[in-house]
Amino acid sequence: MVWCIVTEYAKGGSVRLFLTRRQNRAVPLKLAVKQALDVARGMAYVHRLGFIHRDLKSDNLLIAADKSIKIADFGVARIEVQTEGMTPETGTYRWMAPEMIQHRPYTQKVDVYSFGIVLWELITGLLPFQNMTAVQAAFAVVNKGVRPVIPNDCLPVLREIMMRCWDINPEVRPPFNDIVKMLEIAETDVLTTVRKARFRCCMTQPMTID
Template structure:
């Protein structure tokens, strides 16, 4: 079907629940002897009038097909769809990342990530995003919750961007309205949303909405905090739209990191760099840090 891998429910083994959200529940499981992430999708995701149900189901299959064709070391691999879940529910099977989301890693302060590791993580995420944009795919929901990590190698963390069939914004199919306020469920994502998504200037919406989100994610990686944690939605929306609200940059922030972060979250999409430029600049920062570490007397 659609050239997609169809996976039988009987071939899956669920080991433990990893988390649940609006769209469903994710489990760590096994498929053909390998560790995988199994996402059981709630039936309510496809609710509505029969014509609406049909459209949502069709969208899901089409977007799953797009995901199955993506192959990049910094994008979580999508293996296939399970059409015969319990009670006729759908599920997806994807690559399992041992340490889960970067947000969870940052919350657990016991895992100290130095600047070198933070740069590697940011670079990995930017490489993944550069690839998605090269395929005309806009994420629309980039944040540390959607960056998955493997920290098994103490020297080299690995970070990958995760996409969901319910979250693919394919520009060829102009899925621009996917994550605007209309679709609800915006609360958790608000701090990462570019002003043009919130102020109704949808003609200006481009892949640069992801660059804005990446700027906020850089701040998360830097501080380990959640942006605007104690603020109400209304105040956040107002602040982003009138450009008076951005997360506070710590005094100790590396100047290059600060410049990049502030350009990424610029109110003007034209000022925001492309992900190709972002990866170049992060690479240069990484090289500079390395040469400083190797300098005599350092």
């Protein structure tokens, strides 16, 4: 007997492929926040079921026809347990939480750490730790506390989400339900900024009298 998982076709490919095709240019902020919300809502559902994805990264996020994001590749996912050790170093170094790299006990908060890296990717369009090998990145994260550099013009609420998500202390990292609420605030801020920009543009356009 052959077991298969059948999923819908995501014509947009992965988020990582999408960013590469854009030559690592940042995703428009409105779209970036919308896509981040898709991931956060999906991961909130996964965590409510008691699972840990353990390999959340842009390669495993697929873009549907309507540009929404689908979480994929649950090959290393498992139910969170407290009574036994879980496999260390599961996932991909550039997105991996410090406690996993160090073979320490871990919880669903490793997915939150990975989400912080994904959010940074969407905001910047770049590969995390692109000037390092994967092993060098893991060493820098664990031993030097290195994290991706957040752009100076980043929305404060998005900066806060990223910094809290990749905090060295898993207890400081917010649950996905809280991340969803914070991103909804960010979405409102972005829409307000866009409306103000359009209003200023209209006000500066010369008036014509027929």
